[in-house]
Amino acid sequence: MTVSQIQVLLVEDEPAQRELLAYNLEAEGYAVRRAENGEEAMMLIDEAAPDIIILDWMMPLLSGIEVCRRVKTRPETREIPVIMLSARSEEVDAVRGLDTGADDYVIKPYNLRELMARVRNQVRRVRPAASGEALTFDDIALNAETHRVMRGEQEIKLGPTEYRLLVTFMEKPSRVFSRDQLLDMVWGRDIYVDTRTVDVHIARLRKALTKQGGTDPIRTVRGTGYALG
Amino acid sequence: MTVSQIQVLLVEDEPAQRELLAYNLEAEGYAVRRAENGEEAMMLIDEAAPDIIILDWMMPLLSGIEVCRRVKTRPETREIPVIMLSARSEEVDAVRGLDTGADDYVIKPYNLRELMARVRNQVRRVRPAASGEALTFDDIALNAETHRVMRGEQEIKLGPTEYRLLVTFMEKPSRVFSRDQLLDMVWGRDIYVDTRTVDVHIARLRKALTKQGGTDPIRTVRGTGYALG
DNA sequence: CAGTTATGTTACAGTTTTGTGACGGCATGG
DNA sequence: CCATGCCGTCACAAAACTGTAACATAACTG
Numbered sequence: 001m002t003v004s005q006i007q008v009l010l011v012e013d014e015p016a017q018r019e020l021l022a023y024n025l026e027a028e029g030y031a032v033r034r035a036e037n038g039e040e041a042m043m044l045i046d047e048a049a050p051d052i053i054i055l056d057w058m059m060p061l062l063s064g065i066e067v068c069r070r071v072k073t074r075p076e077t078r079e080i081p082v083i084m085l086s087a088r089s090e091e092v093d094a095v096r097g098l099d100t101g102a103d104d105y106v107i108k109p110y111n112l113r114e115l116m117a118r119v120r121n122q123v124r125r126v127r128p129a130a131s132g133e134a135l136t137f138d139d140i141a142l143n144a145e146t147h148r149v150m151r152g153e154q155e156i157k158l159g160p161t162e163y164r165l166l167v168t169f170m171e172k173p174s175r176v177f178s179r180d181q182l183l184d185m186v187w188g189r190d191i192y193v194d195t196r197t198v199d200v201h202i203a204r205l206r207k208a209l210t211k212q213g214g215t216d217p218i219r220t221v222r223g224t225g226y227a228l229g
Numbered sequence: 230m231t232v233s234q235i236q237v238l239l240v241e242d243e244p245a246q247r248e249l250l251a252y253n254l255e256a257e258g259y260a261v262r263r264a265e266n267g268e269e270a271m272m273l274i275d276e277a278a279p280d281i282i283i284l285d286w287m288m289p290l291l292s293g294i295e296v297c298r299r300v301k302t303r304p305e306t307r308e309i310p311v312i313m314l315s316a317r318s319e320e321v322d323a324v325r326g327l328d329t330g331a332d333d334y335v336i337k338p339y340n341l342r343e344l345m346a347r348v349r350n351q352v353r354r355v356r357p358a359a360s361g362e363a364l365t366f367d368d369i370a371l372n373a374e375t376h377r378v379m380r381g382e383q384e385i386k387l388g389p390t391e392y393r394l395l396v397t398f399m400e401k402p403s404r405v406f407s408r409d410q411l412l413d414m415v416w417g418r419d420i421y422v423d424t425r426t427v428d429v430h431i432a433r434l435r436k437a438l439t440k441q442g443g444t445d446p447i448r449t450v451r452g453t454g455y456a457l458g
Numbered sequence: 459c460a461g462t463t464a465t466g467t468t469a470c471a472g473t474t475t476t477g478t479g480a481c482g483g484c485a486t487g488g
Numbered sequence: 489c490c491a492t493g494c495c496g497t498c499a500c501a502a503a504a505c506t507g508t509a510a511c512a513t514a515a516c517t518g
Contacts, residue, residue: 016249023253023341159494174375196476197496203478204494221376222475222504223389388505425465426507432466451464451515459518466513477502484495 005031006123009050011041011064012085021054024112025119038067049077052122055102057086072101081122085110111189135170137228138217140209142170154212161186162205169218169228178225202226234260235352238279240270240293241314250283253341254348267291271299277418278306281351284331286315294329301330310351314339357400364399366457367446369438371399383441390415391434398447398457407454431455 008030012018022032033050035041041055053071057064064084071077084102104118124145135142141150147163149156158166164186168177177185179195187193206216219227237259241247251261262279264270268291270284282300286293293313300306313331332354333347358364358373365371370379378385378395387395393415397406406414408424416422435445448456 016245019341020249020253023345161495174377176374176376193495194497196498199476200478200496203476207478220476224376227375390506422507423509425509428465429467429507432468435466449465462515462517464513464515466511468509468511470508471506472508473504473506475502475504478500479498480500481498482496484493486492486494488489488491 005029006052007048007050008032008119009035009041009044009053011035011038011053011067012056013037014056017056021115024116028116028119030119038063041067042070045071045077049080051080052119053080053082054119055082055084057084068102083115083118083122113185114188135167137170137173139214140166140170140217142166151209151212151214156208156211158205158208161201162208165201165205166209166228169226174227174229176221176225176227182225198226234258235281235356236277236279237261237348238264238270238273238282240264240267240282240296241285242266242287243285246285250344253345257345257348259348267293267296270296274300274306278309280309280356281348282309282311283348284311284313286313297329297331308355310355312344312347312351358396364396366399366402368443369399369446371395380438380441380443385437385440387434387437390430391437394430394434395438398455403456403458405450405454405456411454427455 006029008025010018010022010025010032012021012034013036018034018036022034025032033044035044041053044050045053053067055064055068068082068084071080071082081103082101083104083106085106085108087108103122106115106118135144139152140156142148143150144167149158149163149166165182168182168185179198182198183191183193183195202218206218209218210216217228219229221227235258237254239247239251239254239261241250241263242265247263247265251263254261262273264273270282271291273279274282282296284293284297297311297313300309300311310332311330312333312335313329314335314337316337332351335344335347353362358371363370363372368381369385371377372379373396376392378387378392394411397411397414408427411427412420412422412424431447435447438447439445446457448458450456
């Protein structure tokens with residue numbers, strides 16, 4: 001509801017993958033345009049420049065690598081963020097070596113949430129107004145761009161995990177998250193970590209948030225998980 | 230636990246189809262159990278009744294039609310929504326003609342988003358609380374997403390069991406539940422506890438609900454059980 | 459009404475869940 | 489190389505919740 005809707009160009013030849021991703025992007029509020037191959041992608045880019053491009057690197061007709069190179073070469077499209085999807089980490093290295101200028105790389109099979117986060121990140125870079133930047137809850141303010149957290153006038157210093165934890169909470173205040181959900185969202189879907197680790201980080205986050213006074217904003221929901229507020 | 234996560238039973242013999250769908254369901258927060266054929270499906274249903282069944286109609290061993298017929302025949306599973314997937318619209322007519330009692334039909338190849346919407350629809354019918362909606366009864370409001378219970382302006386603090394108990398009641402207001410039913414739904418199918426334990430928790434729930442004034446919303450049905458309203 | 463049965467209520471001891479400080483490992487950046 | 493900071497795990501402490509038994513009260517029966 002800020003300015004206009006954010007345009008995502010999704011380039012992926014495998015229909016199932018494409019629709020899965022498109023579905024999720026649309027659920028997040030993006031306008032998705034689809035392309036099956038590099039050639040189609042270039043046509044759509046010429047037609048109307050998207051805000052961000054998600055690009056499978058292996059495609060018929062015109063590879064993702066080449067598309068990326070062209071986008072990053074032309075002055076009028078150079079600023080558009082490109083996220084490259086590739087099948088394995090070795091490929092990422094290879095692609096990176098080709099110096100296509102992609103802004104981010106995601107290895108398949110990707111964690112959907114993580115990919116979404118990366119999309120958000122790139123979008124924020126180019127369209128700061130479009131993605132709600134400063135989250136606030138009560139007297140806590142979190143600036144996603146600067147990674148700064150303030151409580152009242154005081155700055156709160158957080159470690160990376162505590163920060164992500166807080167972001168997760170602040171994106172959906174009051175919502176209860178199970179420990180498993182938090183592990184998925186904050187640590188990553190395939191990480192194996194004891195669920196009690198969540199408790200420890202909650203404790204650390206609590207300590208940091210209440211260090212300079214103020215009430216504990218995190219609510220424990222016994223038998224279920226935690227929530228902000 | 231019947232109250233927290235929604236259990237989907239996904240019955241589909243084609244692995245690619247099955248996994249694609251399962252992936253998406255899980256991304257939406259459903260707990261997915263998979264079956265490759267009708268026989269397996271029936272076994273899983275007996276083991277623990279799911280909240281909803283998604284059923285491919287054409288399968289080896291025991292067809293979706295037959296599974297559906299059995300589910301809809303047995304009293305203890307009759308209420309479970311069944312969504313049938315079939316390959317073409319003519320088949321839908323045919324299946325509909327067989328009067329299996331399926332609650333919805335989706336034609337393959339389906340639009341994933343539409344299917345998800347239909348799943349949500351069916352779930353809402355049977356488990357309103359689990360679908361992120363606020364339940365209300367009289368001046369009591371229960372939000373499943375935040376796990377918060379309000380009576381008027383006051384927040385009601387409940388223990389886990391009392392909370393689940395209240396959710397169960399509020400999903401079907403006015404319906405009378407026997408102690409055994411409540412044990413099944415709130416405690417779990419295979420837990421052994423004295424049926425009088427239900428009375429104790431009812432008392433605790435009553436106390437919590439009336440602590441800050443207001444009338445007792447729980448009705449005792451002598452010789453049978455309890456009901457809300 | 460007295461007897462009988464079902465439900466309400468309370469206290470409590472045992473169990474489960476959560477809070478938290480301590481510690482060793484690992485990476486990062488001098 | 490060392491210092492620093494962060495992380496995950498463990499172990500123990502604290503808190504919250506649970507089921508049961510026992511007794512009180514209410515509702516039904518004839």
